[in-house]
Amino acid sequence: MTAATLPTVPMRLEGTVLATRPGRAASPARPGVAETWLDASRVSVLHGLTTGDVYRNGQNSWSPTGWRPLDGPPLRVADPRRRQTADDTRWDDPLRHHSSWLLAVTGSGPGGPESTTTYLLGCLEGDTPRLHADRDVLAAWTETGRRATWVLLEGGEEDVFARYRDLLAERYGVLEADPGAVWSSWYSLYETVSRADLDAIVPRLPGLGFDTVQLDDGWEELVGDWTPNAKFAAGMADVASLIADHGMRPGLWVAPFIALPGSRLARRNPQLLLRDADGVPVRAGSNWGSHYHALDLTRPDAVQHVVETVSRIVHEWGFTYLKLDFVNAGAVAGARAQDVDREAAYRAGLQAIRDAVGPDVYLLGSGAPVFPSLGVLNAVRTGPDVAPMWDNYASDDPSDAMARNALVNGVNRLWMRGLVGLDPDVVYFRRRRNLLSDEQMQWLRDCAVLSAFRAVSDPPDWIEPGDLPALRAFLTTTPETERLGRYAYRVGERVVDFGPAVDGGAALYPL
Incomplete structure (x- = not known):
């Protein structure tokens, strides 16, 4: 996909676009991904998706993380006593999807399945970055109100997550070490x-x-x-x-x-x-x-x-x-x-x-x-x-x-x-x-x-x-592995589908 054929889902940004990175330009490192860099304390995106899913990332290791229907209730820890230990209780929202440091929405726009795309809005540097999303808007802010560096990535689901991972690795480095078994x-x-x-x-x-x-x-x-x-x-x-x-x-x-x-x-x-x-x-x-x-x-x-x-x-x-x-x-x-x-x-x-x-x-x-x-x-x-x-x-x-x-x-x-x-x-x-x-x-x-x-x-x-x-x-x-889909992988000679494990538990989680 070239810059000329990037998805045409309606999108409106509010924030300050960094002059050094042109808005909605094709990623030089990952073809098919458009990226917009922003320098702002608050950012909002009118994503234009009519159906789809939202990816919520929890604040810490134990915080629930995963996908939920965009028009459904959020994934969260309902008990405030447990939330104090296992998530960030300050920005909990029982109505909107909410997340720490990144949030993604994926689905179709007014053009139907042909307009399917993924938007990922993530922080690259900032004070306690938090985000939420509903059926219209993807929004982000810093807790202190100080300006932060954000990136909005648009493209295929796997590609935008990979690009965001690469940007973070470039900024913070990777401590390569293996403790073995x-x-x-x-x-x-x-x-x-x-x-x-x-x-x-x-x-x-x-x-x-x-x-x-x-x-x-x-x-x-x-x-x-x-x-x-x-x-x-x-x-x-x-x-x-x-x-x-x-x-x-x-x-x-x-x-x-x-x-x-x-x-x-x-x-x-x-x-x-x-x-x-x-x-x-x-x-x-x-x-x-x-x-x-x-x-x-x-x-x-x-x-x-x-x-x-x-x-x-x-x-x-x-x-x-x-x-x-x-x-x-x-x-x-x-x-x-x-x-x-x-x-x-x-x-x-x-x-x-x-x-x-x-x-x-x-x-x-x-x-x-x-x-x-x-x-x-x-x-x-x-x-x-x-x-x-x-x-x-x-x-x-x-x-x-x-x-x-x-x-x-x-x-x-x-x-x-x-x-x-x-x-x-x-x-x-x-x-x-x-x-x-x-x-x-x-x-x-x-x-x-x-x-x-x-x-x-x-x-x-x-x-x-x-x-x-x-x-x-x-x-x-150490068998070779390959990602085949959101929950499907090849591990050695086997195809592993985690879908039944993930989807089978979703209905039992508190809504």
């Missing part, structure tokens, strides 16, 4: 994990093809107090040595931006906590049977505390893979010590971690706001926690810990591969303590292959001998 303690041992468990499990992992062992939540005294508990009496350097002595990379879970109310940090250093306009510590989310607080990352002493924490883990204990969890708390709304955009404050805290640990430590963000993490984190979790069950009759929350929710988000964020590492969470090979069908487990494995991130939490003793060859093959082989 990861074994995580969480989805088997949870908070009961002990040094005795690791003594029994770690020696068996190299022979199965694992490269990294990541000890998850359960090692610390209390969230916010990052010292080992009685189950790890020999200390954390001893754990890292155990893993390294078996030829694998030591990894550790930590949530450096939060603290439980009962932690020593919150009780002895309350000045480090983010507060609201009335001076009360912000409740940044809920877990561990409680709310938790966030650190104010515009305070030098709070950032210094974070730096000391991660420096001890890396430089004293010897862990070179960090799963940074609940980091979205660094970007929640509050009255910060300095007048800084909240996502910029989060990025500054993240950058302080990167500077402290160095370029060779693998940083994975869970609960990570994706846009302000680009160029700092090696990888982000792409969905909610997985679970050994497909769904839960007691929950219709799309951010809840269920295999289907993790898969839906993971598949709908595959377009970001090549921009940042994508962690769709662990897959399962065990048969016990597992309610997933063979088809559902295969969907999870295929999404992991397409994401180029392989992680398992099953202890070897939980896997039947007949399933061990499949585990080894999953961990050690």
Whole structure:
């Protein structure tokens, strides 16, 4: 498609078009895509589509992401208590489709199917960028009201997402690193994990093809107090040595931006906590049977505390893979010590971690706001926690810990591969303590292959001998892949259709 044959769907822009980039010019890098660059605090597009779908991207790892009918209700977390943890509660909209940092609409205009096109409006640089769409308008703004750089891309669905990914990669860079196959303690041992468990499990992992062992939540005294508990009496350097002595990379879970109310940090250093306009510590989310607080990352002493924490883990204990969890708390709304955009404050805290640990430590963000993490984190979790069950009759929350929710988000964020590492969470090979069908487990494995991130939490003793060859093959082989459609891919010699998994769950999500 040439510039002369670009789609003719009616479109009107409001905003300031950058003089250096002519409006609605064909992309020099991707034929068939028209791009318009804008410098504005607010942008609105009269998209002219009469039917179609809208793509919503959630703010952080756990936030629901995917496609919905343009004339239907939005994809969102309905429970405000859960939303505080799993999405951005400030800009929630129960009526309009809303999104963080990009939003796309695709469908037909007045000309019918022949006029089918996709518009993607995305931020390239700006303060907490947010967007919404309805049947007429696609709109975007920055939370602070400061000007931002936006790009409007018009063309085929796959092409506009690819072009946006490339533009972000050019601007922020890509931290190319591969942790190999990861074994995580969480989805088997949870908070009961002990040094005795690791003594029994770690020696068996190299022979199965694992490269990294990541000890998850359960090692610390209390969230916010990052010292080992009685189950790890020999200390954390001893754990890292155990893993390294078996030829694998030591990894550790930590949530450096939060603290439980009962932690020593919150009780002895309350000045480090983010507060609201009335001076009360912000409740940044809920877990561990409680709310938790966030650190104010515009305070030098709070950032210094974070730096000391991660420096001890890396430089004293010897862990070179960090799963940074609940980091979205660094970007929640509050009255910060300095007048800084909240996502910029989060990025500054993240950058302080990167500077402290160095370029060779693998940083994975869970609960990570994706846009302000680009160029700092090696990888982000792409969905909610997985679970050994497909769904839960007691929950219709799309951010809840269920295999289907993790898969839906993971598949709908595959377009970001090549921009940042994508962690769709662990897959399962065990048969016990597992309610997933063979088809559902295969969907999870295929999404992991397409994401180029392989992680398992099953202890070897939980896997039947007949399933061990499949585990080894999953961990050690890399089949060729190809995108065939929105939810269809070729993985090796197989064609994988995620459509039944994605569409089958859509009606159960809260509308």
